[in-house]
Amino acid sequence: MSPRPESPMTRSTCPYCGVGCGVVVQPTPGTTEAGDCEPSAPPVLVSGDPEHPANRGRLCSKGAALAETLGRETRLLEPRIGDRAVSWDEALDHVARGFLDVIDSDGPEAVAFYVSGQLLTEDYYVANKLMKGFIGAANIDTNSRLCMSSAVAAHLRAFGADAVPGNYEDLELADLVVLAGSNLAWTHPVLFQRLQAARERRPQLRVVVIDPRRTATAEAADLHLALAPGTDGWLFNGLLHHLYREDRLDLQFLEDHVDGFAATLRAARDTAGSVPRVASACGLPEADVAQFFRWFAQTERTVTLFSQGINQSDSGTDKANAILNVHLATGRIGQPAQAPFSVTGQPNAMGGREVGGLANQLAAHMGFDDPGAHDRLRRFWRAPRLAARPGLKAVELFQAIESGRVKAVWIMGTNPAFSLPDAERVSDALRRCPLVVVSDCVADTETTRLADVRLPASAWGEKDGTVTNSERCISRQRAFLPPAGQARPDWWIVCEVARRMGFGSAFPYTRPVEIFREHARLSAFENHGERAFDIGALAGLGDAGYDSLAPVQWPVFAARAAAAPAIGSAPSEPDRAGRPGTGRFFSDGRFFHAGGRARLIPVVPQGPSLAIGAAFPLRMNTGRIRDHWHSMTRTALSARLSAHRPEPFVEIHPTDAAAHGIGDGQLARLSGTGGQVALLRARVTAAQPPGSVFVPMHWSAPQAPAARVNALVPASTDPISGQPAFKAIPVDLRPL
């Protein structure tokens, strides 16, 4: 039976990508009191919310098919210990006792949480509070580590805070948009729709795409730089030096607001000091490099948007800083249509950053390296055991499980045995781990198969809370369906375990609004403007105010809330005076490092650290396709979405296909350096550059067990951010 919608009309937020589109959910006409509607008709209709600033009514194919993905046939419906269905009480007691036993015998560092950008901010907040504040270790990390942690590290190095400077509106106002390592048309489709609509209105808006592949986004570009995989650092270093030589840097802005110019320029000159050198390093025609540099030099109103093609590299932080360097050195930051802009992959990657969901953050943009932060948070939480040092980042965390250092892990809303690099080794580590708890809405994943305890979590449509999108806009997700079976919200499950561990007084919440208010209060607690994240004005929200909360962009300072215009409103005027409410950071030239100055970071570009050779001659890039999301637990439920690319595939250039004896449509064996193999259908296409292959990351055990591509990716991480490389991986491809 279809679940019956609980209210006539609900505004919520799409659970997929970091654009964070608003949706309107209404019962399907003809739905009865018993919850039935026409056979096979979904119980609700989902349309774009015309009032949400991210999308103004638009949706992409995934958002438009949300109603088709609400089926409950794949759901985890009751708590289970091993194969036994148990009551919530028994399951929660078992989990709490298991964690306490490990803490008693091996200390707090022997337990870990691995959470997800799919969690709501309220879920994230209590999980972080329990681990860091009350268990007393910082071993909580998130699958957002795989997506944007290099951008976070770069922001911290350059700005002194993880503050995304721009807005979506800036893309529409710009005269030049540079898309670096982003297939925006497929991965952030509504943002791409907005960009294309702006180009129709303003034909002078040029788009440059920097991507080895000729993607759907590259097809639509004015200039496509199909650079060799991993060479972005040379390109942006070369751009910085070119702008210097052409006298296009903002020397006054540098003098007034930025440190590190001389050393950074020297590194740029020494590594990429001429167009021919850049062209040679990047494998690009000189004319194309020169064209890009010329456009960038001539165009004040420039936005550089970057995504996983930059971040998912073992030198991703440096690459991101090479981009930030160019914007800081030209003063193109904090003004309308002038920003470097990291876009997140997941719906709430930004919310996780706000609460401290990464192992190297405390909470509310306070870090372990901030001398006063530890004491401040300890007092706010009344947490005598607050973790004193950073915890294990995602890859390290599972390596610690493998080595036996971590003996109990709780995995929430994610599938690391599928999604982490070296996925088979992660599976083996979990097999050996004495206690594996998984809370998820899905019953059967690579990770739930390895769990000792499975806890049914509420899914999208049943959950209530907030998420934050790539432009720092906080939006409500609202429930419109009853929970499936015995499913409960993640925040409730965490709080129940916390109570059973003896921390009940710190976890008294009965509704998400209570958690949100505390989160907002913490963001403003002794925050005298030295931390970017501040939503203090929302700390006093009443229940009704939270229920009806309209999308709002942070910061939302208590004293300034009334002055803040809505994002997506009319284009803002330049504002270097620090006027609040422009929706842009750094409009006053003040940054978050001590002294208020930004820092340029000297970058010595690094190519991919994993070498190709005779045995593994091809470089594999993994990524998303248009109509699927993550491991397809939701999108595979829609026949329409599955029709776009019905089976796992590998794209290969015709020259390589011929050299490897592979025909279009043939089944092929993709093998990695660790001996793992994936079976995929070959798509022979000139859109793929010679010497490389592209493989989507979506297909997992329930759909195609032999296509688990992350098993072929070795665990090579960025030394600063800990983000793993999922690009430029050495592989071989042979016909089956």
Ligand code: SF4
């Ligand atoms: Fe959802 Fe992203 Fe599509 Fe918007 S662009 S509808 S957030 S998947």
